[in-house]
Amino acid sequence: MISSYLTGSIAQMIERARAMTGNIPRNLPRTYDALAQTCRTNINTLIGQLKWLKDDSVFANLLNQPERVRKFKRIVSELDFLETVALVALKKAENEDHQLNALLDRACREISYPSPIPVVTTLSQNYFHIYPDLRLLCVPLIEGSFLLHLPDLYHELAHPLLSEVNDPLVEPFQKQFASTLRECLVYVRAEQTKNDRRNAPAKNRFMLRAWESSWAKFWLTEFYCDLFAVFVVGPAFAWSHLHLAVKRGGDAYGLPEFSPTSHPADDARMRAMLYGLELIGFSEDGKRIKQAWSQINESLGTRPEPEYSWCYPNELLKRIASDTLAATRAINCQIVSTEGSSDTVGGCLNLAWNKFWADPAIFPQWEKSEVKRLFEFCLQKAAHVATLT
Amino acid sequence: MSDSGLYSGLYATVRDMAELVDSVLLTIKSASPPASNDLQRQRLASLLVRLSEPDSADLTINILGILVRDAPRPGFDPIRLGQRLLKHEFGAESINGLEALASILEQERVGMLSKMGGR
Numbered sequence: 001m002i003s004s005y006l007t008g009s010i011a012q013m014i015e016r017a018r019a020m021t022g023n024i025p026r027n028l029p030r031t032y033d034a035l036a037q038t039c040r041t042n043i044n045t046l047i048g049q050l051k052w053l054k055d056d057s058v059f060a061n062l063l064n065q066p067e068r069v070r071k072f073k074r075i076v077s078e079l080d081f082l083e084t085v086a087l088v089a090l091k092k093a094e095n096e097d098h099q100l101n102a103l104l105d106r107a108c109r110e111i112s113y114p115s116p117i118p119v120v121t122t123l124s125q126n127y128f129h130i131y132p133d134l135r136l137l138c139v140p141l142i143e144g145s146f147l148l149h150l151p152d153l154y155h156e157l158a159h160p161l162l163s164e165v166n167d168p169l170v171e172p173f174q175k176q177f178a179s180t181l182r183e184c185l186v187y188v189r190a191e192q193t194k195n196d197r198r199n200a201p202a203k204n205r206f207m208l209r210a211w212e213s214s215w216a217k218f219w220l221t222e223f224y225c226d227l228f229a230v231f232v233v234g235p236a237f238a239w240s241h242l243h244l245a246v247k248r249g250g251d252a253y254g255l256p257e258f259s260p261t262s263h264p265a266d267d268a269r270m271r272a273m274l275y276g277l278e279l280i281g282f283s284e285d286g287k288r289i290k291q292a293w294s295q296i297n298e299s300l301g302t303r304p305e306p307e308y309s310w311c312y313p314n315e316l317l318k319r320i321a322s323d324t325l326a327a328t329r330a331i332n333c334q335i336v337s338t339e340g341s342s343d344t345v346g347g348c349l350n351l352a353w354n355k356f357w358a359d360p361a362i363f364p365q366w367e368k369s370e371v372k373r374l375f376e377f378c379l380q381k382a383a384h385v386a387t388l389t
Numbered sequence: 390m391s392d393s394g395l396y397s398g399l400y401a402t403v404r405d406m407a408e409l410v411d412s413v414l415l416t417i418k419s420a421s422p423p424a425s426n427d428l429q430r431q432r433l434a435s436l437l438v439r440l441s442e443p444d445s446a447d448l449t450i451n452i453l454g455i456l457v458r459d460a461p462r463p464g465f466d467p468i469r470l471g472q473r474l475l476k477h478e479f480g481a482e483s484i485n486g487l488e489a490l491a492s493i494l495e496q497e498r499v500g501m502l503s504k505m506g507g508r
Contacts, residue, residue, distance in 0.1 A: 058415055066488070067411040070495055074404055077502060131397050163398050182446040189443070213459060216451045217399055262396070262504075 002065050006072060010054040013076065017047050020083055025090050031101045032090060035119045038134055039086050046075050046082075086134050089121035096122050099375045100144045102382040104137070104153060107345040109385075111232040111334045114169045115160050120153075127248070130156040132163040147352040147367055147374075151233050151240040154346075158228035161331070162221060172330035180323040181220050187316055188212045206258050211311055213260035220320070222263055223272050227324035230276040234336035235285035236349040238273040239356075241266070242293055252297055253304035255311055267297070267304070268312035275321035281338045288357075348374050396501045402452055403501065407494040409433050414487045417479040430474055437471025456497055457490070465489040 021043050024036050049071070053059060059068045100120040108117045116135055124138035128149070131138075137156050143149060161173050192208045229237040245252060245266040252266040263269075270293050277286040328335065341347045352370065356363045413430050439445060440454045457467050470486035 058419060061418075063418060064415055067415050067491075070407065070411055070491065073495075074407065074498070077498075129397075133397065133401055159398060163401065178446045178448055181448065181451065182444055185451060186444055209459075213455050216455050221398065 002069070003059075003062065006059075006065075006068060007054060010050050010072065013072075013079065014047055014050050014054075017043050017050070017079055020079070020087060023087060023091070025093075028090065028093055029098060029101075031098070031105070032093060032119055034116060035086060035134065035136060036090060039082055039090070042078065042082055046078055049075055085131060086136060089119070089123055089136055089138075092123060093121065096141070096144050099379065100139065102378040103144075103150075103345060103375065105385070106378040106381050107153060108157065109381075110344050110346060111154075112332055113157060114331050114333065115164055115167070118157070118160065127244075128152045128156055130159045132160040135160060144375075145371060147349060147371060148243055148356065149240055151229060151237040151349050152244070154229035154233045154237060155225045158225035159221070161228070162224065170331055173327045176323055176327035176330060177220070177224055180224075180320055181216065183319060183323075184215045184220055184316060185212065187313070188215060191310070203257070207256070207307065210256040210258055210260050214256055214262075214264070217260055218262045219264040223269065223317075223320050224324050224327070226269050226273055227276045227321055228328055228333075230273050231280060231325055231328045231335050232333055233346045234280075234340070234350055235277060235282055235289060236346070236353050238270065238277060238286075238289045239353040241270060241273060242289065242296070245270070246296060252300075252302050253308050255305060255307055265308070265312065267293075268317065271312070271314070272317045272321050275318050276325065279321060279325050280335055343377075345374070345378065396504050399452070400498065400501045402449060403456070403494055403498050406436075406449070406453060407491065407498055410487055410491045410494060413474070414484070414491065417487075418484065434471045434474035437467045438475065440471070441468050457493060460493045460496060462489040462493065 021040060024039055025032075028036070053068055053072055053075070058064055097120060100122065104120050105117055107113075118130060118135040118137040120137045120139060122139055122141045122144065124140050126138075128137070128139050128143075130136065137153065139153075161170050162177055164170050164174075188208060188211050192205070192212070195204050195208055226237070226241070249266045252270075254261070254265050270289075274286045274290055277283070277289070325335075336346060340350050342351045348370065352367065355366055355370075409429055410433065413433050416427075416430060436450060436453060439447065439450050440457070442450070445451060445454075453467075457465075465486060467486075467490065470483065470490070473483045473486070
């Protein structure tokens with residue numbers, strides 16, 4: 001039964017995959033070529049795997065059907081993902097997307113980004129995020145009309161640096177990450193051992209395990225991406241974090257008790273960013289951000305639990321900041337200078353935050369004209385690059 | 390970054406490990422294992438044996454160690470499974486161990502899919 005079902009279902013999936021290739025638009029600007037080609041290559045690879053699952057004699061054996069089904073499910077997941085994310089981004093690419101792509105292109109060139117530049121789509125339903133294997137960066141629909149959250153683009157740019165394989169130019173970044181992760185896990189595991197020795201409450205054991213899983217699976221990745229953004233764009237990223245945490249964040253000192261969480265506490269992230277700013281000479285900006293952060297949290301009445309500093313000790317956060325700086329330097333990315341220029345994307349984003357704090361009431365008006373100027377500047381630069389290539 | 394993208398990076402690691410386990414299972418269940426797949430068996434065995442290293446700097450090993458710890462299966466010992474695979478012991482115990490590992494990885498993969506809101 002299962003064998004007959006798979007024969008039919010796999011054949012149908014092959015036809016569906018072929019139809020997907022037929023749906024890749026052919027009339028987009030060259031910026032989208034890499035994403036279109038990734039779609040084609042991935043679909044073809046998956047079709048090859050489907051044909052193997054359908055025809056190979058090893059699957060004539062009934063004992064091998066569990067492996068066949070699991071493999072089939074994984075292929076279906078990959079195809080669904082390509083169809084609902086990548087293909088949709090290509091089909092729906094419009095003017096707003098083209099503008100943001102020009103901006104990202106400029107930003108990447110300014111910081112000497114060492115990997116292929118991702119494609120931006122404005123189809124995000126969930127704030128900023130990136131799919132590293134597709135190099136597809138998703139932002140909310142009208143984010144391109146505003147400046148204060150755009151520093152988050154730099155955070156997203158760091159994710160592919162951690163997942164790229166077989167690229168000697170980014171391997172130093174990944175090696176440094178692995179070494180920092182080891183330090184984080186050594187710390188949590190040592191705390192687990194101490195905790196077991198002193199017969200502490202069972203709750204602590206579960207909590208430490210949740211911290212260990214969180215560090216290994218997610219937290220360090222987020223800290224590295226935050227700090228990369230701080231080092232290449234500067235204080236604007238820390239301000240952007242404050243902006244996001246106040247508008248959309250939960251408890252700034254939240255701790256996982258039983259299950260791992262995907263993001264570290266907003267306050268721990270901010271502390272790491274402040275250490276990072278200090279390392280690259282932005283101490284004065286750091287002080288202003290720290291003061292604003294403390295005042296906002298005080299006015300909200302949020303306070304850390306006693307275990308908070310146990311989970312995120314200062315020394316570990318400092319170590320993460322200095323390691324990420326070493327990693328960013330090792331891949332020759334341009335570290336932001338304290339002598340900022342507004343003639344760059346990064347400079348404009350820092351200027352936007354300065355303008356915001358200088359006069360929050362008139363900022364929206366200034367922002368409108370500045371967004372227009374910034375996109376014109378980026379589109380001109382993109383056109384210039386296109387004539388050179 | 391929202392959860393969708395963050396899980397995406399980890400998803401690739403789990404998917405690749407799941408592929409590796411199923412390929413090794415197919416190989417050792419067949420009557421005459423093809424030589425080319427032997428590299429996959431060695432790679433998987435080495436990953437599993439290295440779970441005993443307490444302070445590994447290898448990302449895949451750290452992730453795999455936490456996944457198998459957080460989803461315990463009765464009688465499943467990943468390090469012993471790795472040792473058996475290294476010694477070419479492909480009996481029922483090894484096959485059961487690999488199936489337990491495949492089930493852990495599949496459960497994790499499906500869980501991530503739902504957190505990514507699709508895929």
